[in-house]
Amino acid sequence: MRVLVVEDEKKTASFVRKALQSEGFAVDVCHNGNDALAAAKTTPFDVIVLDIMLPGRDGLSVLRLLRERRDATPILLLSARGEVNERVEGLNLGADDYLPKPFELAELVARMRALGRRGGENKSPLLRVADLTLDTLTRRAQRGGAEIELTAREYRLLEFLMRSAGRLCGRMMILEKVWDYDFDPGTNLVDVYIRRLREKIDANFEPKLVQTIRGAGYMLKEPA
Amino acid sequence: MTIRTRLTLWYASVLIVSLIIIGLGTYREIDEQMRHEHHREPTEHAISETSEMIFQVGIPAILLGLLGGWWLTQKAMSPVSKLTDAITKVHERNLREPLPRTGSGDEFDRLTEVFNDTLARLDDSFNRVREFTLHASHELKTPLTILCGEVETALRDESLSPLERERLISQLDELQRLARIVDGLTLLAKADAGQVALQLEPVRLDELVRDNFADAQILAEPQGVQVELPACEEIVIHGDRHRLRQLLLNLTDNAVKYNQPQGRVTMNLRQTNGAAEFTIANTGPGVPPESLPRIFDRFYRGDAAHSPMVDGCGLGLSIAKWIVSAHQGTITIESTPGQLTTVTVRLPLTT
Numbered sequence: 036m037r038v039l040v041v042e043d044e045k046k047t048a049s050f051v052r053k054a055l056q057s058e059g060f061a062v063d064v065c066h067n068g069n070d071a072l073a074a075a076k077t078t079p080f081d082v083i084v085l086d087i088m089l090p091g092r093d094g095l096s097v098l099r100l101l102r103e104r105r106d107a108t109p110i111l112l113l114s115a116r117g118e119v120n121e122r123v124e125g126l127n128l129g130a131d132d133y134l135p136k137p138f139e140l141a142e143l144v145a146r147m148r149a150l151g152r153r154g155g156e157n158k159s160p161l162l163r164v165a166d167l168t169l170d171t172l173t174r175r176a177q178r179g180g181a182e183i184e185l186t187a188r189e190y191r192l193l194e195f196l197m198r199s200a201g202r203l204c205g206r207m208m209i210l211e212k213v214w215d216y217d218f219d220p221g222t223n224l225v226d227v228y229i230r231r232l233r234e235k236i237d238a239n240f241e242p243k244l245v246q247t248i249r250g251a252g253y254m255l256k257e258p259a
Numbered sequence: 260m261t262i263r264t265r266l267t268l269w270y271a272s273v274l275i276v277s278l279i280i281i282g283l284g285t286y287r288e289i290d291e292q293m294r295h296e297h298h299r300e301p302t303e304h305a306i307s308e309t310s311e312m313i314f315q316v317g318i319p320a321i322l323l324g325l326l327g328g329w330w331l332t333q334k335a336m337s338p339v340s341k342l343t344d345a346i347t348k349v350h351e352r353n354l355r356e357p358l359p360r361t362g363s364g365d366e367f368d369r370l371t372e373v374f375n376d377t378l379a380r381l382d383d384s385f386n387r388v389r390e391f392t393l394h395a396s397h398e399l400k401t402p403l404t405i406l407c408g409e410v411e412t413a414l415r416d417e418s419l420s421p422l423e424r425e426r427l428i429s430q431l432d433e434l435q436r437l438a439r440i441v442d443g444l445t446l447l448a449k450a451d452a453g454q455v456a457l458q459l460e461p462v463r464l465d466e467l468v469r470d471n472f473a474d475a476q477i478l479a480e481p482q483g484v485q486v487e488l489p490a491c492e493e494i495v496i497h498g499d500r501h502r503l504r505q506l507l508l509n510l511t512d513n514a515v516k517y518n519q520p521q522g523r524v525t526m527n528l529r530q531t532n533g534a535a536e537f538t539i540a541n542t543g544p545g546v547p548p549e550s551l552p553r554i555f556d557r558f559y560r561g562d563a564a565h566s567p568m569v570d571g572c573g574l575g576l577s578i579a580k581w582i583v584s585a586h587q588g589t590i591t592i593e594s595t596p597g598q599l600t601t602v603t604v605r606l607p608l609t610t
Contacts, residue, residue, distance in 0.1 A: 044401055044404075044405070046405045046408075046409075047401070047404055047405055047408060050405070050408040050409055050411075050412050051408065053412055054408070054411070054412055054415070057415060115397060115400040115401060115404070116397070120455075120456060120458065123458070135442070136400050136401070136403075136404045137400060137403040137404035137406075137407045137408075137434075137438045138404065138407070139407065139411060139435075140407075140408055140411040140412065141411065186473065187473075188473060188474070188477075214474075216501075216504065216505075216508075217501050218442075218501070218505050219439055219442060220505070220508050220509075220512065221439050221512070221575070222478060222508065222512045223478075224474060224477075224478060224508075227477050227478055227480070227481065228477060231477060231480075249428060251411075
């Protein structure tokens with residue numbers, strides 16, 4: 036996957052580049068908006084990571100121009116402004132995701148993978164990981180043939196994890212997609228729910244499917 | 260004694276003294292005249308004539324004078340009461356609104372002018388503090404992003420020993436806590452500067468409370484805390500869904516965190532006196548009375564809360580208070596240490 040990172044702060048750009056490269060991405064870096072527009076014109080990127088605060092032309096203006104020239108490359112906005120409604124504003128302008136600074140690298144990588152595979156996301160109504168199945172039409176979950184009772188929230192969490200099976204899901208991402216929280220509540224809500232979910236889908240079964248990636252988040256995956 | 264009463268009394272005494280002087284003068288005059296004209300003892304006649312004059316002219320004059328005096332002082336002092344009323348309404352948010360001047364250029368006008376200047380200077384200082392907090396939280400974000408990123412990058416190194424890994428993870432935890440504090444500070448600084456706009460829409464408050472109740476039960480489970488929701492009336496208010504959810508989660512998180520093991524959290528949502536009233540009570544160690552007035556202050560934590568079990572950013576209740584105020588509501592806290600601590604939020608209903 037080829038990605039463009041637009042970030043004027045050199046150190047941030049550098050560790051983002053390193054992290055993405057170690058994850059197997061091909062990474063181009065620009066330090067200002069005009070360079071980014073030029074680069075996006077000549078190279079088809081799979082994802083663009085765009086910092087909002089750039090010298091000269093800012094990220095939102097780059098985003099607007101890209102969308103005006105019908106460039107549909109998935110864009111993830113980064114922002115240190117931390118404005119509550121900035122996320123909404125960015126998404127309205129055509130961004131695909133938004134991550135406030137400081138962010139966790141694992142979170143960034145997880146989101147970029149999700150963006151890069153968009154369209155390729157598992158949209159099937161019947162989700163399956165190992166012997167765990169989730170029927171999104173009847174909202175029934177089964178493992179090894181046994182019915183699993185889930186609350187509404189647990190169901191949404193499991194559906195999200197199963198749709199992103201094999202990919203890391205960061206805490207912020209889970210809070211956003213499952214709870215629709217646009218703020219970091221500073222609670223261990225996600226961890227507590229994951230623990231409950233584990234009791235239901237993993238405790239009495241082998242292999243264990245919910246994996247903890249310390250300091251980063253969770254992943255639902257059949258161990259190799 | 261108010262200045263007005265004092266002035267009226269002085270005025271009255273001056274009147275009475277002058278009346279006595281005039282009376283004495285009149286008596287002498289009449290006495291003299293009588294001695295000249297009739298060459299006989301005139302004293303009695305003079306006294307009766309003088310007292311007649313005093314009663315007929317003097318007393319009404321005094322009463323009239325008193326009345327006039329009261330009216331005069333009233334008029335003279337009215338700018339003071341107006342000023343007092345206006346000053347009572349001054350608080351840190353409306354320092355820019357100048358107090359009304361009479362325009363007469365008198366001493367009170369001058370006083371108002373000086374006071375307005377002082378307010379403007381105060382406002383400048385407040386703004387500078389707000390801007391400073393805002394800039395400081397922005398400036399902190401870039402190095403924080405870099406630090407988090409570098410520690411995470413270091414963690415990717417497979418050759419780390421378990422001890423090194425543990426150390427790095429602990430650093431990352433603290434960095435993330437710092438990041439949450441900076442986030443909270445940024446939000447409050449922006450709110451102070453009036454830069455956070457609410458996305459107002461009709462919101463079913465009871466649905467948000469029920470949703471939050473489900474999360475609360477799960478959050479409270481590890482500590483064996485029981486969560487109850489005896490009343491949840493259907494209520495629609497005009498509000499910002501995200502911020503209201505943040506408010507509910509903040510309060511719930513606090514009620515669970517500052518509870519005792521096997522304790523209880525009771526929530527209620529009712530409609531009372533034209534307002535939506537949400538209460539959340541917990542059976543924690545409580546808040547000592549001396550801490551109550553400061554409980555919504557930034558970074559303020561009662562001693563009871565300084566338990567190693569509790570980690571938070573110290574801004575939760577300040578953020579809660581901001582969210583409530585932004586919705587034109589009120590938030591109050593009552594606590595009987597060792598028994599029950601109740602937070603009450605009142606939000607105006609959609610009219």
